[in-house]
Amino acid sequence: MTINDFFDLERWLSPEERQIRDAVRQFVEAEVRPHAGRWWQEGRFPSELIGPLGELGVFGPTLPEEYGGAGVSGVAYGLMMQELERGDSGLRSFASVQSGLSMYAIYRYGSERQKAEYLPRMARGEVIGCFGLTEPDAGSDPGAMRTVAHKVAGGYRLHGAKRWITNGNLAQVAVIWAKDDEGVVRGFLVPTNAPGFSAREIHTKASMRMSVTSELYLDQVEVGEEAVLPGAHGLSAPLSCLTQARFGIAFGTVGAALDCLEEALEYAKTRIAFGRPIAATQLVQERVVDMLSRVVAMQLRALQLGRLYDQGALHYPQVSLAKRDNARAALEVARMARELLGGNGISVDYAAMRHLANLETVDTYEGTYEIHTLIVGRALTGENAF
Ligand code: TGC
Numbered sequence: 001m002t003i004n005d006f007f008d009l010e011r012w013l014s015p016e017e018r019q020i021r022d023a024v025r026q027f028v029e030a031e032v033r034p035h036a037g038r039w040w041q042e043g044r045f046p047s048e049l050i051g052p053l054g055e056l057g058v059f060g061p062t063l064p065e066e067y068g069g070a071g072v073s074g075v076a077y078g079l080m081m082q083e084l085e086r087g088d089s090g091l092r093s094f095a096s097v098q099s100g101l102s103m104y105a106i107y108r109y110g111s112e113r114q115k116a117e118y119l120p121r122m123a124r125g126e127v128i129g130c131f132g133l134t135e136p137d138a139g140s141d142p143g144a145m146r147t148v149a150h151k152v153a154g155g156y157r158l159h160g161a162k163r164w165i166t167n168g169n170l171a172q173v174a175v176i177w178a179k180d181d182e183g184v185v186r187g188f189l190v191p192t193n194a195p196g197f198s199a200r201e202i203h204t205k206a207s208m209r210m211s212v213t214s215e216l217y218l219d220q221v222e223v224g225e226e227a228v229l230p231g232a233h234g235l236s237a238p239l240s241c242l243t244q245a246r247f248g249i250a251f252g253t254v255g256a257a258l259d260c261l262e263e264a265l266e267y268a269k270t271r272i273a274f275g276r277p278i279a280a281t282q283l284v285q286e287r288v289v290d291m292l293s294r295v296v297a298m299q300l301r302a303l304q305l306g307r308l309y310d311q312g313a314l315h316y317p318q319v320s321l322a323k324r325d326n327a328r329a330a331l332e333v334a335r336m337a338r339e340l341l342g343g344n345g346i347s348v349d350y351a352a353m354r355h356l357a358n359l360e361t362v363d364t365y366e367g368t369y370e371i372h373t374l375i376v377g378r379a380l381t382g383e384n385a386f
Pocket residue numbers: 092093094096097131133134139140141142143166234235236237239240241242243245316365366367368371375386
């Protein structure tokens with residue numbers, strides 16, 4: 001019985017899944033944890049870690065080896081996300097967007113030529129991708145997007161704007177979703193050095209400060225036919241990519257919550273008030289047990305989601321429920337940890353406040369709490385209430 005694994009879920013992991021989880025945990029412990037507070041405060045993404053993360057295999061790990069992946073299980077992929085987010089949600093975001101959104105879009109909807117051109121290099125972290133779905137006036141309702149792709153001789157001309165795009169200023173290739181002349185949503189692989197494409201980083205964030213988030217502008221950007229994702233016709237294409245990334249978030253949030261719980265427990269054992277450790281008070285014990293209770297529920301949800309994924313039996317409303325509830329539970333755990341740390345809880349010398357601020361984004365992106373409530377509500381009732 002450990003604080004990390006109170007219900008001994010380790011028993012249900014394969015040796016490979018444990019080994020993968022431990023390798024990422026060690027990497028994060030050594031390379032991220034000592035610096036995370038400072039990077040977050042400086043608003044800096046540690047791009048020097050991209051190559052080593054590629055070597056560690058965190059980009060597209062479930063893809064077949066021929067595309068640079070390792071064919072690992074969904075659970076192993078989830079556990080990687082958990083350990084990255086234990087370091088910082090921004091680090092997990094980087095990997096989610098690279099793997100679950102950008103690489104998955106190419107793998108699922110791309111031509112053989114596109115897969116061969118991009119996927120192995122993206123797996124090594126040599127090419128960075130971003131995923132442009134959200135727009136200034138279309139977030140929860142991406143079907144209202146205004147970015148258009150007009151057919152021209154030999155290709156398409158793209159025009160529009162995207163907002164809140166993770167990795168936007170780091171990417172060499174942007175997966176851009178736009179409506180064609182028939183109003184059908186299509187996907188395009190746009191080189192970020194194409195004439196008319198520009199990215200502007202958003203510097204005003206009080207959350208996800210270790211992550212690069214950008215606005216993208218497409219001013220009559222011309223791309224050839226080879227840039228079109230041939231398999232993507234309609235909104236279900238980008239939405240299916242979201243399912244992959246939401247799955248990673250269900251696991252990732254466990255990592256952030258575990259980090260908060262561990263920090264709070266350690267603090268409670270050593271912080272003296274009224275002549276004894278605060279851990280010796282009933283209210284503090286109730287607090288840490290409430291945190292643990294949420295963490296265990298999150299772990300159970302994530303693991304079962306992973307097993308369904310690996311059996312090809314996962315339905316997207318299940319992912320919605322897990323994303324919704326794990327993001328919200330992690331927020332509650334971070335909030336309790338922050339409180340338990342007293343004044344120290346607001347400092348980036350500790351992790352709780354950083355996780356708490358980050359998790360506000362996690363609760364919103366990849367579908368807000370309300371949107372996932374309505375996705376599950378529709379699955380339950382058959383009524384569309386958006
Ligand atoms: P709706 O009629 O429900 O669906 C259109 C078609 O898509 C299918 N579908 C899905 N397929 C796979 N996975 C999913 N999650 C799917 N959701 C829907 C659906 O079956 C249908 O297929 P078909 O064949 O019948 O056409 O479409 P709608 O316009 O009513 O919208 C539904 C709604 C609101 C659920 C959807 O628009 C939505 O999920 N909105 C939230 C938007 C969102 O999550 N954006 C995230 C942007 S990316 C991001 O935030 C990255 S953060 C960085 C990081 O991950 O770290």
